Amino acid sequence: MPEVNWLAVLPEVAxxxxxxxxxxxxxxxxxxxxxxxxxxxxxxxxxxxxxxFQWIWAGDQAAAQDTGRLLAFSRMVAVDGMAIFGxxxxxxxxxxxxxxxxxxxQALGRRAAEAMAIALLATAGFSIMLSANxxxxxxxxxEVGSIALYVxxxxxxxxxxxxxxxxxxxxxxxxxxxxxxxxxxxxxxGTGQLEILGIREHLAANIVARPAxxxxxxxxxxxxxxxxxxxxxxxxxxxxxxxxAPAGIVGYMAAVAKIAGFVTxxxxxxxxxxxxxxxxxxxxAVVSAISMLIGSxxxxxxxxxxxxxxxSGIAHAGFAMTGIIAxxxxxxxxxxxxxxxxxxxxxxxxxxxxxxxxxxxxxSAYRGLWRRNPGLAAGFALLLFGMAGIPLTSGFVAKFGVFxxxxxxxxxxxxxxxxxxxxxxxxxxxxxxxxxMEGEEGEAVPARPSTRWVVWVTVALTILWGVLPGSxxxxxxxxxxx
Amino acid sequence: MLTxxxxxxxxxxxxxxxxxxxxxxxxxxxxxxxxLGPLALSGYLxxxxxxxxxxxxxxxxxxxxxxxxxxxxxIDGISMPMVVLTALLVPIALGASTxxxxxxxxxxxxxxxxxxxxxxxxxxxxxxxxxxFFEAMLIPMYFIIGVWGSDRRIYAxxxxxxxxxxxxxxxxxxxxxxxxxxxxxxxxxxxxxADLANLELSTGAERLLFAAFAIAFAVKVPVFPLHxxxxxxxxxxxxxxxxxxxxxxxxxxxxxxxxxxxxLFPQATVDAVWILGALGVIGIVYGAAVxxxxxxxxxxxxxxxxxxxxFIVLGIFALTSASLQGAVIQNVNxxxxxxxxxxxxxxxxxxxxxxxxAELGGLQKPAPMLAGFFLFMTFGSIGLPGLNxxxxxxxxxxxxxxxxPSLAVLAAIGVILAAVYLLWAYQRVFHGVPEGENVTMPDLxxxxxxxxxxxxxxxxxxxxxxxxxxxxxxxSTEAVLxxxxxxxxxxxxxxxxxxxxxxPGEG
Numbered sequence: 003m004p005e006v007n008w009l010a011v012l013p014e015v016a017x018x019x020x021x022x023x024x025x026x027x028x029x030x031x032x033x034x035x036x037x038x039x040x041x042x043x044x045x046x047x048x049x050x051x052x053x054x055f056q057w058i059w060a061g062d063q064a065a066a067q068d069t070g071r072l073l074a075f076s077r078m079v080a081v082d083g084m085a086i087f088g089x090x091x092x093x094x095x096x097x098x099x100x101x102x103x104x105x106x107x108q109a110l111g112r113r114a115a116e117a118m119a120i121a122l123l124a125t126a127g128f129s130i131m132l133s134a135n136x137x138x139x140x141x142x143x144x145e146v147g148s149i150a151l152y153v154x155x156x157x158x159x160x161x162x163x164x165x166x167x168x169x170x171x172x173x174x175x176x177x178x179x180x181x182x183x184x185x186x187x188x189x190x191x192g193t194g195q196l197e198i199l200g201i202r203e204h205l206a207a208n209i210v211a212r213p214a215x216x217x218x219x220x221x222x223x224x225x226x227x228x229x230x231x232x233x234x235x236x237x238x239x240x241x242x243x244x245x246x247a248p249a250g251i252v253g254y255m256a257a258v259a260k261i262a263g264f265v266t267x268x269x270x271x272x273x274x275x276x277x278x279x280x281x282x283x284x285x286x287a288v289v290s291a292i293s294m295l296i297g298s299x300x301x302x303x304x305x306x307x308x309x310x311x312x313x314s315g316i317a318h319a320g321f322a323m324t325g326i327i328a329x330x331x332x333x334x335x336x337x338x339x340x341x342x343x344x345x346x347x348x349x350x351x352x353x354x355x356x357x358x359x360x361x362x363x364x365x366s367a368y369r370g371l372w373r374r375n376p377g378l379a380a381g382f383a384l385l386l387f388g389m390a391g392i393p394l395t396s397g398f399v400a401k402f403g404v405f406x407x408x409x410x411x412x413x414x415x416x417x418x419x420x421x422x423x424x425x426x427x428x429x430x431x432x433x434x435x436x437x438x439m440e441g442e443e444g445e446a447v448p449a450r451p452s453t454r455w456v457v458w459v460t461v462a463l464t465i466l467w468g469v470l471p472g473s474x475x476x477x478x479x480x481x482x483x484x
Numbered sequence: 485m486l487t488x489x490x491x492x493x494x495x496x497x498x499x500x501x502x503x504x505x506x507x508x509x510x511x512x513x514x515x516x517x518x519x520l521g522p523l524a525l526s527g528y529l530x531x532x533x534x535x536x537x538x539x540x541x542x543x544x545x546x547x548x549x550x551x552x553x554x555x556x557x558x559i560d561g562i563s564m565p566m567v568v569l570t571a572l573l574v575p576i577a578l579g580a581s582t583x584x585x586x587x588x589x590x591x592x593x594x595x596x597x598x599x600x601x602x603x604x605x606x607x608x609x610x611x612x613x614x615x616x617f618f619e620a621m622l623i624p625m626y627f628i629i630g631v632w633g634s635d636r637r638i639y640a641x642x643x644x645x646x647x648x649x650x651x652x653x654x655x656x657x658x659x660x661x662x663x664x665x666x667x668x669x670x671x672x673x674x675x676x677x678a679d680l681a682n683l684e685l686s687t688g689a690e691r692l693l694f695a696a697f698a699i700a701f702a703v704k705v706p707v708f709p710l711h712x713x714x715x716x717x718x719x720x721x722x723x724x725x726x727x728x729x730x731x732x733x734x735x736x737x738x739x740x741x742x743x744x745x746x747x748l749f750p751q752a753t754v755d756a757v758w759i760l761g762a763l764g765v766i767g768i769v770y771g772a773a774v775x776x777x778x779x780x781x782x783x784x785x786x787x788x789x790x791x792x793x794x795f796i797v798l799g800i801f802a803l804t805s806a807s808l809q810g811a812v813i814q815n816v817n818x819x820x821x822x823x824x825x826x827x828x829x830x831x832x833x834x835x836x837x838x839x840x841x842a843e844l845g846g847l848q849k850p851a852p853m854l855a856g857f858f859l860f861m862t863f864g865s866i867g868l869p870g871l872n873x874x875x876x877x878x879x880x881x882x883x884x885x886x887x888x889p890s891l892a893v894l895a896a897i898g899v900i901l902a903a904v905y906l907l908w909a910y911q912r913v914f915h916g917v918p919e920g921e922n923v924t925m926p927d928l929x930x931x932x933x934x935x936x937x938x939x940x941x942x943x944x945x946x947x948x949x950x951x952x953x954x955x956x957x958x959x960s961t962e963a964v965l966x967x968x969x970x971x972x973x974x975x976x977x978x979x980x981x982x983x984x985x986x987x988p989g990e991g
Contacts, residue, residue, distance in 0.1 A: 406660045420654065431646075
């Protein structure tokens with residue numbers, strides 16, 4: 003009987019139970035959406051509480067045994083600072099999305115319970131992926147999360163765009179997952195290990211005479227995860243999915259995929275394969291550079307806010323990746339969490355402007371938004387400045403963090419990065435121009451209190467982490483990796 | 485003290501924001517009154533400023549220690565005049581903004597936030613903190629131009645933001661490089677200017693970093709050929725925007741060159757004096773030449789800025805104490821005179837709704853006060869002895885003659901060109917017989933006279949008794965020069981020191 007330490011998986015258990023509970027409550031009582039959201043929210047809260055327990059526990063463990071991680075279930079699960087921090091990010095994003103997409107949930111009617119349950123399951127899947135020490139479990143979590151996201155993308159079947167988005171996402175995503183799992187197999191073939199820790203120990207202790215198999219495996223895993231975080235050249239799905247899926251869901255989808263994808267990238271490459279850094283870092287640098295350039299330049303030509311944010315997300319994937327290239331985790335963790343929050347807030351605004359299910363997010367819909375809804379316009383502008391990396395926002399601290407980490411090894415990437423940032427600034431500014439400097443008249447845009455709250459929370463976090471970077475950075479600094 | 489100075493405008497902005505939007509008549513007066521607070525504080529700083537080198541009123545609080553970020557503030561003789569100038573121009577610019585009728589609350593809030601950014605940039609002694617203010621202030625200015633500007637405002641705002649952001653992106657890379665080098669050389673993270681100045685840099689690295697910083701500041705100054713954003717931004721901005729842009733924001737470029745390039749990269753500075761000095765002189769002559777042919781009065785004043793700022797750049801890179809002092813004092817002068825000229829152009833525009841020189845004429849008859857102030861500021865700008873411009877330009881030219889004689893001669897020609905374009909513009913606008921609407925143009929109101937009067941007093945004061953500033957500036961510029969001398973073995977040629985110029989044989 004292997005040791006069983008339930009604490010290691012309690013947050014995921016809570017989320018899975020929550021998914022079941024939401025469905026059962028719906029079947030039994032058919033309550034109003036707000037009640038269902040309350041049930042889901044309660045389980046999310048439980049998951050947060052358990053995660054905090056894990057944090058405290060991991061801290062004690064670090065003090066006592068000097069490892070700072072909890073290995074459980076025959077070393078399948080490793081709870082370390084990185085996993086806990088990423089999980090907290092996922093849970094915050096989930097909670098904010100439930101509130102931000104409330105209007106959409108109401109519009110979904112009876113399917114609201116399904117949507118919530120799927121969102122909870124997706125989070126559970128990505129959450130277990132963050133703390134997986136075994137590559138098979140990583141794959142399992144990745145698939146649970148991804149499949150749930152494919153379903154969410156097609157949740158509003160009535161709209162043509164959503165169907166197309168879901169199918170495209172599903173086909174390309176499955177392909178990427180297949181590549182990833184093949185990479186896992188090759189890595190296993192090369193090292194005889196499936197555990198990330200085991201691979202590291204194996205590679206540290208043995209000299210690999212013929213690394214070709216391992217290198218091909220690495221490449222395939224990079225492609226698979228690169229797809230999930232929408233890094234170029236594996237990004238082609240992103241604009242269509244961002245445009246087609248309901249806005250309330252896109253924010254959640256993109257935010258959790260980025261957090262989970264980047265933490266896993268960091269875990270596999272930084273924690274598992276430091277011996278091969280000289281090989282994978284340049285490859286990743288090329289991916290990062292292509293992402294920055296394609297993302298920022300192509301976004302300039304977009305006339306739809308969602309496609310614009312999709313391309314800017316590609317650029318952000320490139321920026322965040324620079325932290326991993328340096329072999330560090332602090333910068334990239336801060337980056338993805340800060341960006342995920344901004345993205346979520348941004349898509350909450352978009353869903354308010356285009357209506358819960360609508361996808362009419364042409365730039366012209368934002369003309370004169372400052373008059374039609376001053377609060378939303380101001381919030382959106384601040385979030386966009388955050389994404390652009392203007393000082394006093396979390397985006398600036400995030401960029402500064404990853405760029406200063408990578409300067410020592412790949413300075414050219416930093417120069418490219420700051421220039422790409424200026425290009426991204428151009429289209430973020432364009433949205434503010436449209437909101438504030440064009441169009442004096444127009445219909446008022448109503449925003450529910452829950453929407454307003456989500457926007458202001460995300461704005462507040464963006465500013466707080468920008469003005470007092472220590473408030474999040476000191477937490478990240480404790481989020482030691484395996 | 486300095487923390488309060490920086491935060492006061494932010495608090496003021498929040499207070500204005502708390503006033504409901506429908507009470508639009510009190511936003512502007514409230515903004516003016518609240519912006520007197522930083523002015524009073526900067527006056528206190530001025531009186532209590534010790535005329536010695538080094539930072540004073542130092543504040544040093546860790547911001548995020550593991551990264552070595554610090555809330556480090558301090559002022560010396562180079563930044564102190566700029567702080568006072570900023571605090572003075574903001575209430576004047578706000579007071580001159582009565583023509584802004586839409587979204588006044590937002591306008592006042594953004595102007596106050598802009599003030600916080602400007603003051604913060606001048607008092608920051610931590611490179612990271614400086615960058616934060618330097619970049620963050622773009623946002624209020626961007627909105628001020630883009631929302632309240634004239635016809636082509638969006639284009640101008642966009643161009644302004646992107647040009648500056650492009651320059652500062654390179655500087656950000658440079659700051660990261662410096663911080664990483666500091667970390668590897670000393671094992672400690674720090675962004676403090678004083679720490680970074682002690683780094684050992686290879687010649688190549690120093691030149692690259694110098695270029696990164698210099699381009700960022702050159703865009704801001706603007707140094708030819710990076711100046712093309714300026715005429716658009718100045719012309720399209722509302723009066724308050726133009727005044728603050730010309731009076732303060734441009735000075736961040738010259739201030740940055742002096743504070744960062746000269747201190748951090750002394751060897752590269754000495755190597756680059758000819759390049760930047762020449763660009764400065766090209767700016768002087770080119771700006772003046774283009775100003776002569778401008779059909780738009782505001783654009784003319786904008787190009788005169790390019791020309792005047794060229795003097796400051798030349799003064800900085802001539803690397804003598806006279807030229808450096810001249811550069812600092814010219815920073816102030818240009819803010820006073822060009823700020824006033826933009827105010828006056830704005831007042832003409834408020835009355836006549838045109839800035840085209842061809843449509844104006846003979847304004848002296850209906851508006852003698854306006855004409856008088858305009859002529860006075862024109863003389864200040866040209867450098868008539870007894871007014872402030874003379875002191876600055878004289879020091880720059882006399883200070884750059886020992887090191888860059890040919891450039892100094894060319895710069896002196898620029899002084900003549902300034903007289904050509906400004907006096908000719910004055911003649912076309914104010915002399916002659918007024919026709920059409922020009923006949924009935926009202927003269928200045930007491931409010932407008934009140935706004936201009938402090939500028940007139942300062943123009944006279946600096947012109948007649950420059951020591952009020954020079955005493956305070958001198959030790960700091962000497963320190964900058966000493967630093968360059970120590971680091972590179974560069975000897976300012978005789979008579980490079982001020983004491984050699986005015987008291988030969990005693991120094």
